């Protein structure tokens with residue numbers, strides 16, 4: 001199960017999209033059914049009825065918050081427990097449950113664990129939970145392997161090229177024909193923090209990798225806060241959901257938001273064709289492609305993925 005992405009926490013979608021109507025979602029190749037049980041409770045089960053294997057997401061929520069399978073009406077609670085088997089009141093329900101997955105509701109997102117017994121909680125950046133920030137949330141799906149998308153997000157040297165009209169224009173303005181990009185990669189409990197700088201210019205933006213599948217770009221020094229967080233979430237084979245959350249602590253009026261939001265979408269869309277054109281689709285071992293010192297941050301991710309996750 002969850003081949004190549006096993007035993008990981010990842011946000012899957014905004015909680016605002018989880019309703020009483022059972023919803024099918026595919027995470028790392030596994031179909032899930034998700035529904036809101038009540039105001040505080042969300043259920044996440046494998047989308048497979050234990051009776052005859054049909055999709056539970058074809059069913060409906062009962063008045064008590066259970067999910068009723070569409071085929072023979074078996075009912076399951078939020079833990080997957082079988083709560084009712086119509087026409088068979090004497091049947092032992094304890095052995096006929098569905099499979100539930102660990103999940104959390106944090107920062108307006110539904111987090112799912114791709115396994116059954118997490119030994120740690122998800123690493124959640126404070127920008128997702130700080131109530132004092134203006135927040136923009138958007139997701140879309142690309143035809144790409146999540147590892148190519150993740151490397152793109154961690155790849156600072158592409159900014160003055162792919163993003164020369166947006167977040168890369170200041171780098172491009174300072175870049176000389178003989179410029180050198182320096183990068184400090186500091187290991188942290190959540191992944192790493194990358195500090196890039198050009199020649200003898202002082203460092204500006206910092207970038208973080210949150211294992212396994214997220215990048216946080218911090219574009220302004222404190223106390224100003226202007227960040228973009230992107231999660232590269234594997235769904236079906238060679239498909240990735242790009243979940244973008246931008247946060248800021250200034251220009252708080254609603255009238256200011258469209259300009260920021262459109263800018264962030266423009267940045268994201270500048271990457272799409274590049275990532276979707278990758279061949280091979282999934283990141284290969286480092287020796288299969290020609291790398292240079294400025295690839296340090298992406299190669300760090302690639303080595304971790306190939307060593308820890310690819311065969312999981």
Ligand code: FES
Pocket residue numbers: 049050051052053054069070071072073074
């Ligand atoms: S297949 Fe679900 S109740 Fe029979």
